[in-house]
Amino acid sequence: MPTQNKPSLPVIKRLPKYYRYLGEMEKEGVTKVSSSELARVMGTTASQVRQDFNCFGGFGQQGIGYNVKLLHEELGKLIFARHPVPTILIGAGNLGHAMANYFRQDTQGFELLAAFDVKPEMIGLTLCGVAIRDMAELESYCAEHKPKVAVICVPREAAKQVAQKLIDLGIRAFWNFSHYDFSIEYPDIIVENVHLGDSLATLSYEVNNNL
Incomplete structure (x- = not known):
């Protein structure tokens, strides 16, 4: 997914933490997560979570939240290269x-x-x-x-x-x-x-x- 705004270094540094927590949620069988729930485990605010993801096109829908598996996969594509x-x-x-x-x-x-x-x-x-x-x-x-x-x-x-x-x-x-x-x-x-x-x-x- 193309980036909408050039992400700042603090945003980039938060991506691996999002990725890690989402991976843990996926293993636990969680399928949906809200920005508020992500904010709680990240130690930030729901607004900050949404702002972070908006740098990369959003990923979620207002009132519905985020598909954990899909978001985990999309962040993985952003963080990791296709080839080692x-x-x-x-x-x-x-x-x-x-x-x-x-x-x-x-x-x-x-x-x-x-x-x-x-x-x-x-x-x-x-x-x-x-x-x-x-x-x-x-x-x-x-x-x-x-x-x-x-x-x-x-x-x-x-x-x-x-x-x-x-x-x-x-x-x-x-x-x-x-x-x-x-x-x-x-x-x-x-x-x-x-x-x-x-x-x-x-x-x-x-x-x-x-x-």
């Missing part, structure tokens, strides 16, 4: 292992092709079904397989060093677990930054000021 997006992992340590395992079990729309590391003892091993390759092979591998997304699981300085190379190799989207924000120096790329320390600090603030 080829993806590589940079950094095969503990965090990289956790992310590779996540790709194997839970991700939709992405295909993890290979992992890369600089540690000689890691090269040639298998990480959750994908081979760990030497970073020296990165250029030739990208030329052959043309990945579009890189998952960054290395420290800040290592990410900073490899950023330009990855971009030069045609990668324009990053799921970034380093503390280096690619978008500051490279504003034309797509980056989803995940800073575990920031998340924990936010939790710490809430605990210290509300309990």
